[in-house]
Amino acid sequence: MLTYLAFAAAAAAADLAGAMLLTTAHRRGLAPLRYCVAAGAGFMLAAAFVRMLPEATQVPHAFLFVLIGYFGVHLFEHTVAPHFHFGEEVHPEALVDPAAGYLALLGLGVHTLFDGVAIAAGFMVSPALGALLSIAVFLHKVPEGFTIASVMLAGGHSHAMAIGAGAVLGVLTIAGALATSLVAEHHVGYALALSAGVTIYVAASDLIPEVNREGGPALGFTVFAGLVLFALADWLLTPLGAH
Numbered sequence: 001m002l003t004y005l006a007f008a009a010a011a012a013a014a015d016l017a018g019a020m021l022l023t024t025a026h027r028r029g030l031a032p033l034r035y036c037v038a039a040g041a042g043f044m045l046a047a048a049f050v051r052m053l054p055e056a057t058q059v060p061h062a063f064l065f066v067l068i069g070y071f072g073v074h075l076f077e078h079t080v081a082p083h084f085h086f087g088e089e090v091h092p093e094a095l096v097d098p099a100a101g102y103l104a105l106l107g108l109g110v111h112t113l114f115d116g117v118a119i120a121a122g123f124m125v126s127p128a129l130g131a132l133l134s135i136a137v138f139l140h141k142v143p144e145g146f147t148i149a150s151v152m153l154a155g156g157h158s159h160a161m162a163i164g165a166g167a168v169l170g171v172l173t174i175a176g177a178l179a180t181s182l183v184a185e186h187h188v189g190y191a192l193a194l195s196a197g198v199t200i201y202v203a204a205s206d207l208i209p210e211v212n213r214e215g216g217p218a219l220g221f222t223v224f225a226g227l228v229l230f231a232l233a234d235w236l237l238t239p240l241g242a243h
């Protein structure tokens, strides 16, 4: 339990780091993060399809829970929140109501809760799966922190509020991991199925559109680099325990 709490805490720190990076003068440092988003999308989809889904099918109706995870994120990020997309927010006109910032935080918060669930559920199955899912989370964590900070700033909130929003996402990641620790060992498949649905949504419906919008073949190819990175990590981690 201490292991996955440590990984969840590190992921939480990355949320905070992303939010702080956006509110400092070093915003030019954000450009390379687009490549993290692209590689993260490839890595997350590979982890979900190749490792999370097969493991989740050990519980009945696993794919129903995958579907609930997938559309749960859609519900909170794209219907409850009036305006949300991954990446730096450049549409202040869409966020005139200060509540829009909080609703975006709620939407991203639901996804973030499941970042913690994925890490904890992974470690409950095997150290190898836990480490793989931690990498999948880390790859998009700093961009996630700067996304929420930029939404808050675009909505007219202060720098302190923007950093606070990043901290809230971090706390929710840890809360997700803690909540999963209460799940009985033989029910962990449900946590994996839900978080697989969330992971697929975040990668395919939040991150990949961001990669395509920003454009450029180099960025597009980086998605495949994420697949290669996954294959490499999976191969290196296998001695840690059977999947």
Ligand SMILES: [Zn+2]
Binding pocket: 083, 084, 085, 089, 090, 091, 094
């Ligand atoms: Zn926008």
Ligand SMILES: [Zn+2]
Binding pocket: 111, 112, 115, 137, 140, 141, 144, 202
């Ligand atoms: Zn996330």
